[in-house]
Amino acid sequence: MTVDRRTFGKAAFAAGVAVLAERTMAASPPGGEARNVVLVHGLFADGSSWSEVIPLLQARGLTVTSVQNPLTTLEEAVDAARRVLDRQDGPTVLAGHSFSGMIVTEASVHPNVSALVYVAARAPDAGEDYTALAARFPAPPASAGILFDGDEGRLSEAAFLRDFAGDLPEARARALFAVQQPFRRALLAGRTTQAAWRTKPSYYAVSTEDRTINPDLQRFMAKRMGARTIELKSSHVSLISHPRAIAGLILEAAGRR
Template identity: 70%
Template sequence: MAMNRRTFSIAALAGAASTFISGGALRAASAPVSARNVVLAHGLFADGSCWLDVIARLQAAGMNCTAVQNPLTTLPEAAASVNRVLDRQDGPTVLVAHSFAGMVITETGIHKSVSSLVYVAARAPDAGEDYTALAKTYPAPPASAGVVFDGDEGRLSEDAFLRDFAADLPESRARTLYAVQEPFHKALLTGKTVNAAWRSKPSFYAVSTDDRTINPDLQRFMARRMGARTIELKASHVSLISHPDEISRLILEAAGRAI
């Protein structure tokens, strides 16, 4: 779909598909600092291309965007990949994560360039928290049964990818995304964050209500705990692809550019 700033603005003004919920006062400030930079981090079963639809909309709105290629090896290495990109930013930056990458932005969001955080159906642990133990306090999501390992490398089976990860996408699109999923290393899942950037930075959260990869009630708990500005979308785990307009608007709000 061809877009320019005018068409994006019209879409943003007309959009009413999602409902904003007050999760509490924004951390650190009543309103986010104005930013023109956006850094986006992907999670498991994906690569940086999962952000393409959102990036196109943000660029049409005048934002400078960079998608990080998360190595999916260890949490420290994933954090280092984000910090290298943050070091290259020339001013306030919105740091965005999908899924597992919420661990990464929770760790790296203390970077001096980061003005706000956006979590898209993402993990949001506290400092030193055992996320796996936290997740086990909620019913297991169906996708967890679809993870398969080849030695130390894990990936999502095609059936689970189509049914539980990207259920609200056209099958042809979901199969394309399945073909580019990046395997993750078992060591990645053992990492714990040292920092909890959401305790000091304004935070935003997009809950996927039909998520079969991270329990929606767990998402709501994490959003509420961080006092995030929260939206709920009737979406699968990949709301950044099935609902790019809503996710882009949330990021623009986090950049102090709400329309």
């Protein structure tokens, strides 16, 4: 059987255009400026870790919700974020700090999510072993401060003050330590099944003085996803030590700057 090269070429071109159009539509935010922001906390914290950022976003007319991450399994943590996303009316920015970058990566395929924001956060690809990825970079000091009581993990007070919140006044850091929530060991074994940053606008705030997630690992993940990236001279908790910069990045992701 003979095949007309011109016919084949036209068909291949049409197929390519169709694929490009599909990707373009997938990458487009669902309808202009975001109305809402959903925030997710990581390990060694709770939803109050966003308390410095929330008023700055609310002052710009955004509806803001801080998810209480159960810190049990990745599946249950993603489900908690999805339930909050289900309640949002219109385009929503999903922002995550630290471990919750795993949640942002997975949950942001939700149709309400218009953009992703990572704050010194994990940003794996679909199915990627994050532990193996992180092992390609020098281990951050905070890793040595993780303690386990049976199945529950937490960060020691010394490591929390020095390696997690090192640029905060000691009294503020101790108050944060007091509300630290333990995480289940099984949480660390979870892997994402999807990577929403491949199809939606993504933003990343690198903490250059981070002792919890290696700054070079953060830069690698941000570059790989093609994120709009800022760098802050900050500890791991830039959302507390640099709330205006973090709020500014979220506002940019929301189309409000």
